[in-house]
Amino acid sequence: MSSREIRLIEEDDGQWSAVDxxxxxxxxxxxxxxxxxxxxxxxxxxxxxxxxAIGDEVAYLEDHGIDPAEVTDPRDLPDVMQ
Incomplete structure (x- = not known):
């Protein structure tokens, strides 16, 4: 199992940011x-x-039969991307 470093930052507006x-x-x-x-x-x-990490997001989408130009909302991606 590999380790994963995550940083949590409390922003001035009270929101939290998490960074992988x-x-x-x-x-x-x-x-x-x-x-x-x-x-x-x-x-x-x-x-x-x-x-x-996926180095080339466009190539990854194309490899999975997805036209990158048609992706307007990442939530609409098929299960292969989730």
Missing amino acids: VETSVVSQGETRQQALEVLDEAVALYTDDDGT
Whole structure:
């Protein structure tokens, strides 16, 4: 099992930011817990099935039969991206 470094930052407006150091993926939430939950989702979308970072997001989408130009909302991506 590999280790994962996450940084939590309390912003001036009371919001929380969570940063996955390895991938540089950032999320925000009203609470620390919410920021971490959103970060988990964001990292899952950013990484491939084996947990490694997707280096070329466009190529990854195309490899999975998805036209990047048609993606307007990441929540509409098929399960393969989640």
